[in-house]
Amino acid sequence: MLTRIDHIGIACFDLDRTVEFYRSTYGFEVFHSEVNEEQGVREAMLKINDTGDGGASYLQLLEPTRDDSTVAKWLAKNGEGVHHIAFGTADVDGDAADIRAKGVRVLYEEPRRGSMGSRITFLHPKDCGGVLTELVTSAEPGEH
Numbered sequence: 001m002l003t004r005i006d007h008i009g010i011a012c013f014d015l016d017r018t019v020e021f022y023r024s025t026y027g028f029e030v031f032h033s034e035v036n037e038e039q040g041v042r043e044a045m046l047k048i049n050d051t052g053d054g055g056a057s058y059l060q061l062l063e064p065t066r067d068d069s070t071v072a073k074w075l076a077k078n079g080e081g082v083h084h085i086a087f088g089t090a091d092v093d094g095d096a097a098d099i100r101a102k103g104v105r106v107l108y109e110e111p112r113r114g115s116m117g118s119r120i121t122f123l124h125p126k127d128c129g130g131v132l133t134e135l136v137t138s139a140e141p142g143e144h
Contacts, residue, residue, distance in 0.1 A: 002095065004051045006088035006136040007058040007115075011071050012080050015063035019044050022059065031058065032116050040069025045115055055088050055138055060115060084122070086134035095135055096121050104128065111137070 012018040022028045031047035046059040062083060064072035074083060089095045092111045100106045105124035114120035117139030125132040 002087040002089050002135070003053045004055055004088040005057055006055065006086040006134075006138070007045070007060045008082060009060045009062055009084040009086065009132075009134070010081065011062050011064075011075050011078075011083040013063065013075060015042050015044060015061055018061050018063075018080075019046070022046055022061070028059065031056075034115065035065060036113075036115070037065075038112065039071070040064055040066045041071050043115060051088075053088070060086075084132035084134050086120075086136045088136050088138065090137060092119050092121060092135045092137040099123060099135075111135075 010018070019030060023030075028046040028048065030044045032045040033043065035042045041062045042065050043063070044061045046061065048057045048059060050056050062071050064075065066072065071083065096106045096111065104127040107122040107124060108120075111119040111121045114134075114136060119137045119139075121135050123133040123135070
């Protein structure tokens with residue numbers, strides 16, 4: 001069962017400049033940053049609040065590290081802005097299977113590693129009203 005909005009992914013050309021905007025404008029600070037080589041992005045997670053299920057809600061800022069990454073291609077087509085929405089779940093495998101059974105295309109056959117050691121998969125935007133949707137199971141504390 002989907003339990004929360006885990007994060008909103010925002011694609012940007014310059015991660016440092018975008019982080020500074022969110023810090024100086026809204027007071028949000030970087031909770032975690034990393035480079036995800038598999039996805040070809042450098043990212044910063046800005047924690048917005050804690051949630052009732054022990055998780056949190058974040059803004060995920062994404063800067064491509066290579067021109068062939070999905071985020072780089074998206075930026076070239078759309079420019080900076082909201083890239084995806086991610087819903088938190090305790091069981092990304094089970095929820096992805098349930099959603100697939102309802103006719104929605106799940107983009108990964110098996111969940112992959114996401115930010116902070118999470119397990120993730122994506123749903124095809126054409127099956128989700130034009131919104132790229134991510135399902136996230138957070139890592140257990142101390143796992144990432």
